[in-house]
Amino acid sequence: MRRRLPLVVAGWLVTGVLATGAGVAVTSGLSEPLTDGGLRPLSAAEVDEALRLATSPAASAVPGGTAASTPGPGGPAGTDAPTTAPSSPTAASPSASPPVSPSASPSVPPSAAPPAASPSGRSRAIDTPGGSVIARCENGLVTLRSWRPAQGFQTDDAERGPARQVQVEFEAEERDVQVEISCSADGVPVHRLQP
Template structure:
């Protein structure tokens, strides 16, 4: 005669087998969407082609902070902006009323921003540091334009 323990063990084993088979069946039913890459794996050439096609179809997005109801979305006519690229990253600066400000910055891959004096002031500065060493830029306004300090731009 089979004991209660044996019946309990057999019941538990049967439940485990049924749960496992149900799980495997569900995964097969859903398919690659859980276990694979949707749409398959793409080569570098396919990705480059698709990115180029997407860039041709849509204009480059512009990112601007939202304007408050009392704020004008168009800059005053005496505001001049310029983008500077250095080894450590990219800095967008502007001159307004003779003072320079760093509006935005972006560190290059492998670099991080270490110090930022964004102004507005007579001088603005961004310092980046990373595996490629140190990279910094000092800016000032000259003739209403943001320029690198010490450079004849």
């Protein structure tokens, strides 16, 4: 019996070390693809680049009319999908509706293939304390392409357009941010925050 005790203890120690090693290896192997920047938000520079690619004539040369940006690790907003929005107001579908909570998926799914970019339209990313908006002016009318509430906010109301003026309201427990967007004389989306 005394000879068995050290063998039993050694056996349990070896089993524990092997189980721990296997657990660490499996966890590392599975968590890397899941946490490798997959939910990284876009920086302002990446949004501007995506908009520039979406409105450039070269965007129509890519099959399907999408312009794939150079995403960072894991791509934008949890996908490796293109970061551009459809370039015409009529290209939006019910499946391309914007998120209503900060934890929602990207506002334009990868299956929504936008048509070729129109040279007359101009898009702009707008950051506010309540959230971010991408708007596009075309022929004097503005259209909300996508919007995402900031952390702690949710979308209360949004008028997508196309119209002379559109708005989106982000609300939090203690603060509401209403963003009105219209087109400037040179066809660029401009915004104004309402109290």
